Amino acid sequence: MKVNQAEFVISAVGPSQYPADALPEIALAGRSNVGKSSLINRMIQRKNLARTSSKPGKTQQLNYYRINQDLFFVDLPGYGYAQVSKTEREKWGKFIEQYLTEREPLKLVLQVIDVRHPPSKDDQAMYAWLKHNGVPLCIVVTKADKIPRGKWQQHLKIVRETLGADKDDPMILFSSELGIGKDELWSLIEDRIGYVPPGTVPAETASAELEKGEHKPASADDREL
Numbered sequence: 001m002k003v004n005q006a007e008f009v010i011s012a013v014g015p016s017q018y019p020a021d022a023l024p025e026i027a028l029a030g031r032s033n034v035g036k037s038s039l040i041n042r043m044i045q046r047k048n049l050a051r052t053s054s055k056p057g058k059t060q061q062l063n064y065y066r067i068n069q070d071l072f073f074v075d076l077p078g079y080g081y082a083q084v085s086k087t088e089r090e091k092w093g094k095f096i097e098q099y100l101t102e103r104e105p106l107k108l109v110l111q112v113i114d115v116r117h118p119p120s121k122d123d124q125a126m127y128a129w130l131k132h133n134g135v136p137l138c139i140v141v142t143k144a145d146k147i148p149r150g151k152w153q154q155h156l157k158i159v160r161e162t163l164g165a166d167k168d169d170p171m172i173l174f175s176s177e178l179g180i181g182k183d184e185l186w187s188l189i190e191d192r193i194g195y196v197p198p199g200t201v202p203a204e205t206a207s208a209e210l211e212k213g214e215h216k217p218a219s220a221d222d223r224e225l
């Protein structure tokens with residue numbers, strides 16, 4: 001997808017604040033500091049539209065970013081951040097669970113995992129919970145630039161095994177630093193939201209034209225000798 005326009009829309013703290021545009025939504029879930037906001041910035045090629053930080057716990061609300069008039073990225077607060085109080089965590093947990101299970105325009109959750117470490121207990125619980133609730137997901141294994149290329153496959157295997165992921169769950173290796181995986185992730189998102197690039201002739205129109213004979217192959221008489 002060509003990103004012509006990307007803008008921050010709202011930090012929502014409750015369903016009444018979710019945008020009413022009915023555009024498809026792609027949400028990002030993952031441990032605090034794993035690189036969710038950086039991933040959004042890389043996908044839209046902006047340095048710091050989604051606020052990032054080397055300190056965990058930066059993203060505290062559901063932050064909506066509108067991309068063209070095509071979709072929203074929804075940056076969720078990171079989980080597993082010990083310094084947030086237990087009551088606060090429970091409150092946020094309920095709010096996010098509700099979003100993930102009830103939000104109609106939500107088309108895909110990107111579960112973001114750090115390539116360097118086996119998925120944590122929180123990652124495993126999140127994966128199991130998403131599957132249990134039938135939420136469509138893609139595992140995005142990020143910070144690929146932090147380990148040598150020769151170790152990528154081995155680490156991806158550990159991620160899949162530790163999560164207990166199904167073999168048909170999509171998994172994409174990513175690096176916000178270098179842009180690895182960006183095109184692959186866009187293709188998957190486009191597929192899931194049924195994106196048709198501008199200027200494309202829809203399949204029905206093309207076949208209707210063929211039926212009308214507008215693209216009839218040249219007859220034998222027309223052929224040059």
Ligand SMILES: Nc1nc2c(ncn2[C@@H]2O[C@H](COP(=O)(O)OP(=O)(O)OP(=O)(O)O)[C@@H](O)[C@H]2O)c(=O)[nH]1
Nearest residue numbers: 033034035036037038052053057058059078143176
């Ligand atoms: N080398 C490298 N660093 C990364 C990558 N992605 C993120 N980082 C760094 O990791 C830190 C955390 O990134 P964020 O994008 O803020 O993480 P987050 O998951 O949004 O964190 P919270 O909002 O706290 O949940 C920052 O210092 C980023 O620069 C990556 O692909 N490669």
Ligand SMILES: [Mg+2]
Nearest residue numbers: 036037058059
């Ligand atoms: Mg963030």
